[in-house]
Amino acid sequence: MTYATQQDLIDRFGETELIQLTDKVNRPATTIDTTMVSKCLSDAEDLIDSYVGKLYALPIASPPDILTRVTCEIARYYLHGRRTEKDDPVTRDYLGAIAWLKDVAKGLVQLEADGIAAPQAGDSEVRVEAPDRVFTRDSMKGFG
16 A cells, blocks of 8 residues: 555646656656656655654554654655755655654554554563672682
């Protein structure tokens, strides 16, 4: 299951932006390069899965709407490539999406998603076994 489609990108950011970002053949740009868009969406989904997969079973069959938004923001950033600047809204959206994904991976944000959450670390006992001490007060008598 994909988290976002080309149409989701068009709905959020407009067809004109996608044409300008992807059409490297026609001057002036007139068509969307669907291969480039698919690759950026796929890369965004792989990145998301690397964070979300820490707590949720993948693939997420019914992704919540927020994953669509985050996927679109990351894919848009990938489409812009080196054209974005530090304070650009595209960069801010991307950095916000990454921060949110980090919170998901830490368990601070919970997704409303189908699938089995990975078992959480619970209260467990740690057992340590070590050999007997070599140097004790009794074995060191007379060396002082």
